[in-house]
Amino acid sequence: MREEIKAHITGVVFQITAKPGDTVAAGDPVIVLESMKMEIPVEAPRAGAVKEIRVVEGQTVQEGDTLAILE
């Protein structure tokens, strides 16, 4: 089942911690955002494989933006 992983809050992509093809468990960080001067992990909502990463490091994202796709 395809699922979009979205930003909860505005921030800058500080680090991308998973790449397409990686298997992740529920709660694993996929992207780390820097928001309000802190690192905020954006976690996989469930176990699955990362299909696509939609952002690059340094990119500014807003709440609700799709960051990655999980399968």
Added chain:
Amino acid sequence: MAQTDEKSGGVTAVRAEKLRRLVERIFTAAGVPAADAATVAEVLVEADLRGVESHGATRVAGYVSMIRTGLLNPKPGVEVVRDLPSTAMLEGDQAFGIVVAKRAMEMAIDKARRAGIAAVTARNVTHTGMIGFYTMMAARAGMIGLAMNNGPAILPPFGGKTPTMATNPFSVAFPAAREQPIVLDMATSIVAGGKLRLAAKKGLPIPGGWALDRHGVPTTDPSEAIFHGFLQWAGGYKGFGLATMVEVLGGVLSGGLFGRDVPPMKDFGKDPLVTSAFYLAINIENFMPLAEFGARVDRLIEHVKSSERAKGTDEIFVAGEIEFRKKAQRLQGGIPLSDVVHRELQGLAAEYGVPFDL
């Protein structure tokens, strides 16, 4: 006036007044009442002027995002839950910490004029900005100001590895006569997290005293510290002790959240950023004439400044002096706004249909 900045690439020098008006326009358009938008803009730009960029316009995008996601209440019902001659307690209703902090310090100053000393707590607000702003309000009113703030658990207790307290800052300001006030405004962590991120981006090690790894052991690897570890306290157990004082006065006494009950920063976005605070004003006239106190502070500053200098030191500074100097420079030459913040503000202005003129 583009320049190069080692942190972020380009910077643009912008006039403080223009930046303040733009930030005010953005917040007003985002649904913040005009007077509150003006207060938030004033406090953020004052931080940029003083060289405390971490608490300046860089916060605008985060604050706006918090409003849009319902994590910050732009039209809160701030309530005075207790009001006595020398104390008050405010319930913040997830308001802008900045707006409630300013109100709390105004109340403390007003009460201290009559009672000699007054303390006001404020609980359940969001980020409070540069807390030196509020203690300087007291100093300008001829009083000694003290402010402290708790927040999301980021650092473990000394010797531990479970995040339990925030970087728990406090500020104290003392008015002088000829000199600028002495303004101490410090976190109780040894450095800000931003310094770890900067080292990680540059691929450089950090000094051994800055951070701990996942086991609670000092590390020089900034990435390990950022993703698995913790910042260290300023002065080890002493910083932790000061943070505990801040936690009790800001979090416990205020009736707000404290310790691990504060939503953690890693869930920020899903959960709000909650802080609680303590503000104190002491009326100097209850002890001696303000002019006499100011002259005595001037004399103290003179003692500090005239100290024989350590090898390699060009000048000795009292707390806040560098920031006052920076403000004077930036009022003349402008605030160096990073490209990232410049772009964020431009994007927000476009989104809300307000003029962008930086």
